[in-house]
Amino acid sequence: MDYPKSKTVPWEHQVKAWWKAKSYLNFYFAIAMGGGKSKLAIDYATAFDAKKILILCPKNVLISSVWNNQFTEHSFNHVKVISPTKGSVKKKTEFIESQLNAADLNGHRIAVIINYDSFWRPPLGPDYNARNKIINPGLLAKHQWDLFICDEIHRIKDPGGKASWGALRIGKSAKRKLGLSGTPFPNSPNDIYAQFRFLDKSIYGSSFQVFRNEYNIMGGYQNKQVVGYKNLDDLNKKFYSIAYRIKKEEALPNLIPPDHQTRICQLNPDTRKLYDEFDKELVAEIKELKKQGATNKAILSAPNTLVKLLRLAQLAGGFIKDNEGNKHIIDDNKLNIVKEIIEDIGDEPVVIFCRFTNEIERLIKMLEGMGKKVSELSGRRHDITEWQNGKTDILTAQIQAGSEGIDLTRSCYCIFFSIGYSLGVYDQACAREDRPGQKYKVTFFHIIAEKTVDEKIKKAIDKKIDIVECILEEDT
Numbered sequence: 001m002d003y004p005k006s007k008t009v010p011w012e013h014q015v016k017a018w019w020k021a022k023s024y025l026n027f028y029f030a031i032a033m034g035g036g037k038s039k040l041a042i043d044y045a046t047a048f049d050a051k052k053i054l055i056l057c058p059k060n061v062l063i064s065s066v067w068n069n070q071f072t073e074h075s076f077n078h079v080k081v082i083s084p085t086k087g088s089v090k091k092k093t094e095f096i097e098s099q100l101n102a103a104d105l106n107g108h109r110i111a112v113i114i115n116y117d118s119f120w121r122p123p124l125g126p127d128y129n130a131r132n133k134i135i136n137p138g139l140l141a142k143h144q145w146d147l148f149i150c151d152e153i154h155r156i157k158d159p160g161g162k163a164s165w166g167a168l169r170i171g172k173s174a175k176r177k178l179g180l181s182g183t184p185f186p187n188s189p190n191d192i193y194a195q196f197r198f199l200d201k202s203i204y205g206s207s208f209q210v211f212r213n214e215y216n217i218m219g220g221y222q223n224k225q226v227v228g229y230k231n232l233d234d235l236n237k238k239f240y241s242i243a244y245r246i247k248k249e250e251a252l253p254n255l256i257p258p259d260h261q262t263r264i265c266q267l268n269p270d271t272r273k274l275y276d277e278f279d280k281e282l283v284a285e286i287k288e289l290k291k292q293g294a295t296n297k298a299i300l301s302a303p304n305t306l307v308k309l310l311r312l313a314q315l316a317g318g319f320i321k322d323n324e325g326n327k328h329i330i331d332d333n334k335l336n337i338v339k340e341i342i343e344d345i346g347d348e349p350v351v352i353f354c355r356f357t358n359e360i361e362r363l364i365k366m367l368e369g370m371g372k373k374v375s376e377l378s379g380r381r382h383d384i385t386e387w388q389n390g391k392t393d394i395l396t397a398q399i400q401a402g403s404e405g406i407d408l409t410r411s412c413y414c415i416f417f418s419i420g421y422s423l424g425v426y427d428q429a430c431a432r433e434d435r436p437g438q439k440y441k442v443t444f445f446h447i448i449a450e451k452t453v454d455e456k457i458k459k460a461i462d463k464k465i466d467i468v469e470c471i472l473e474e475d476t
Contacts, residue, residue: 004047005076006039012113014040022047026199028153028179028243033345033413034259034443035246037068037180041149046076046113048176048335050146052103053079053111054126055227056149056167058344060337062115063450071111083113083260085139093123093139100143106228114140116155122298137169145174152178152344156198157191159208164194166459171198183346184243189215192239203238246346248412248440258434260441262458263337265449267316271331274300275315275452282308286320286328298322307469309421309453316449317418319358327358334447338415341445342370342394349387353399355418360396363417367394377401399429408432412440417447419457 001022002017009085014036018042021044031037033470043051055067063391069080075426082099084092098110113134119140127136136286139260148171150156171177179199185191193211204211212226215235220225267275277282283301292346300322302308314320354360357378367374374392375383378398387395388410395408401419408414414433421425434442448454453471460470 001047004043006043006046006074006211008039008074010039010043011036013246013250014043017246018043020048020117020244024242025175026177026242028181028184028195028199028239030181030243030245032182032246032248034441035182037182038067038151039074041151041180043076044176045079045147048147049077050176051107051108051109052100052143053147053149054140054143054145054170054174055111055113055149055151056116056119056163057113058155058340059115059117059338060073060263060265061151062113063266064259064262065264065348067111067113077109079109079111081111081113087123088123089118092118096124097139116163119170119287120162125166126169140170140372141173143173145170146210147176147178147377148174149178149180150198151180153190153195153198154181154183154344157186157194159194159197161194162200164198167198177288181418182248183344184239184245186343186346188226188228189232189235191234196239196242200242203241210299227428256441258444259428260444260446262446262448263341264339265333267449267452268331268333269316271315272451274320274330275312278302278315279308279312286322298324298326298328305472309468313418313455314356314358316452317354317356317359317456318360319356324378329362332362334449335362336415337447338363338417339366339370341415342367342372345413347393348413349390350394350413350415351408351411351433352394352396352415352417353419354396355399355420357398359417360398363396367396377406397429399425406432407435407437409438412438412442413445415441415445415447417459418454419446421457421471422460423464423467426461442473 003010003018017029017040029037029040044207057067062083063085068083071079071081080094084095099110123138124140126134129135150167156167158164177199193204193208197206215229215231216226217228217230219225248338273287274284278300285299286300294355300311300320302311311320320328320330322328352363358377358453360378364374371392374394374396375387375392376396377384384395384406386392411433430444446458448458456471457467460467
């Protein structure tokens with residue numbers, strides 16, 4: 001069977017991956033981020049004429065319509081992509097069911113995209129009685145899927161997790177299954193067990209205890225701690241029996257243009273209300289989060305448009321300074337998206353650009369909590385040499401300080417947490433990574449707070465026009 005028909009020409013490593021995958025009902029594309037594993041999955045669906053496709057993915061990927069765009073770009077067949085992001089799980093279930101019924105009736109191809117946090121919840125997932133027995137398997141398990149794809153499949157690595165068990169249950173009735181991830185072993189060899197239990201339990205078995213005894217060296221207190229690993233050659237051989245691995249240095253020549261990906265962030269309800277009120281009235285009251293143990297209110301106002309734009313940018317980033325200069329942390333949703341991206345990238349070096357030092361402080365605290373070593377490049381610190389020499393994993397850079405005269409080619413992954421109002425500074429920041437000396441394709445992640453000034457900034461950048469003028473024109 002030749003490479004499947006597609007709107008786009010495959011890269012060499014994608015062709016090699018296809019030649020191995022085509023012989024299997026279940027397969028693992030272990031390809032580095034930016035290496036085109038989504039295209040491979042879509043082309044795989046085309047080759048086997050999959051009419052009913054289920055895709056699980058991280059929440060920020062769902063909200064950002066990544067898979068919708070991938071089908072539009074690559075799919076040779078017309079596939080109706082359903083990716084509900086609003087409403088309760090019940091409402092999503094009703095919508096998905098109506099679309100599946102219509103597709104069955106008309107014989108249309110359909111792809112249902114759901115995030116890992118929702119698919120196992122009833123009525124999408126099973127409903128249990130008081131004795132923990134399933135009384136309703138849920139909508140997804142009632143359908144036979146031609147192809148079931150777990151994007152960033154390492155999200156189901158916890159053998160006892162609800163997402164892992166949910167995927168396993170639904171996968172029993174799927175004709176074909178694919179796992180996609182650039183980090184199949186995020187933390188240890190044990191991470192692969194639950195992923196392969198979903199894909200093909202005959203490879204590593206269906207007992208984690210047996211798996212652990214086979215590949216783990218136990219010791220420590222009461223001999224219950226993993227102190228090392230054994231039989232890794234056997235584990236490796238079994239992994240590659242249904243997997244194709246491509247590292248970033250093997251996949252992407254530096255002649256390929258950079259990849260710009262958008263991740264949409266939804267503000268929490270309190271922040272959304274505050275943002276909209278301030279945007280409209282230029283004055284608002286800030287109610288401290290209850291978890292901060294405070295009940296006082298603070299006043300936020302803007303004497304002119306430029307101050308207003310500054311305050312809106314801060315709100316979009318999850319913090320604000322009131323009229324007295326006090327800082328208020330009001331939203332962590334952008335931080336959570338950064339955490340997901342870092343987890344998906346794995347141990348690769350990363351650069352994160354921010355506009356405000358408060359954002360850098362919060363990022364460093366979160367990243368160090370993840371066990372990462374972090375450097376800072378800003379008006380107050382200049383730790384870039386440590387990062388360039390490989391002593392730290394992540395560089396958090398204030399975009400004004402990190403946009404000129406520095407070499408960031410150690411990394412091919414860059415996250416824009418926030419951007420200022422200078423198109424030139426933004427272009428310079430991109431050029432620090434995507435420049436001569438860069439060996440790999442660069443992926444830029446843009447985290448955009450929905451219905452905020454972030455969207456206007458991104459629109460101006462995409463059109464290569466003056467950012468401030470673009471925002472002011474839309475505000476008048």
